[in-house]
Amino acid sequence: MSSIIRGDDNFDSTPASHGRVVRTSGDISTTSTSLVDVTGASVTITTGANPVAYCLTASYLSATQWAFAWFNISVDNVLEFGTSGVQSRMSAANTDNLVSTAGQTAALTAASHTIKAVWKVDTGTGYLRANSSVATMFYAHEIK
Numbered sequence: 001m002s003s004i005i006r007g008d009d010n011f012d013s014t015p016a017s018h019g020r021v022v023r024t025s026g027d028i029s030t031t032s033t034s035l036v037d038v039t040g041a042s043v044t045i046t047t048g049a050n051p052v053a054y055c056l057t058a059s060y061l062s063a064t065q066w067a068f069a070w071f072n073i074s075v076d077n078v079l080e081f082g083t084s085g086v087q088s089r090m091s092a093a094n095t096d097n098l099v100s101t102a103g104q105t106a107a108l109t110a111a112s113h114t115i116k117a118v119w120k121v122d123t124g125t126g127y128l129r130a131n132s133s134v135a136t137m138f139y140a141h142e143i144k
Helices: none
Strands: 018-023 028-030 036-047 052-062 068-075 086-089 097-104 111-121 126-128 136-142
Touching: 018 036, 028 036, 028 111, 036 052, 036 136, 052 068, 052 111, 068 097, 086 097, 111 126, 111 136
Parallel strands: none
Antiparallel strands: 018 136, 028 126, 036 111, 052 097, 052 126, 052 136, 068 086, 068 111
């Protein structure tokens, strides 16, 4: 016999909070060597005392071979992946690299929270595709 234990007997029946942004209106670029917001990749949700799952999925490219980009998630201005983030490197110039920065917070306080994607490059200009054929998506979803 097996059993599944999920929290206590006081199940919260309110719907989970979530936010989703799909950008298709023009590529996003940066030359910043310090973390800056990914244009449009920000949601504010009100949660219970629960964790939040999040993900930035995009196609990254640079005209500079071996260029690096770092991607991170900021929750109420606190970075989830250390001071730089998850690294992506261009092995060939002008070749799309898949970026999928996903994770889960610890339990947050029951309050409103701003969750956003941030990024930086080490040299040149980095681009995230955001057009009608190749979109950039960001979401945050409360886990209940």
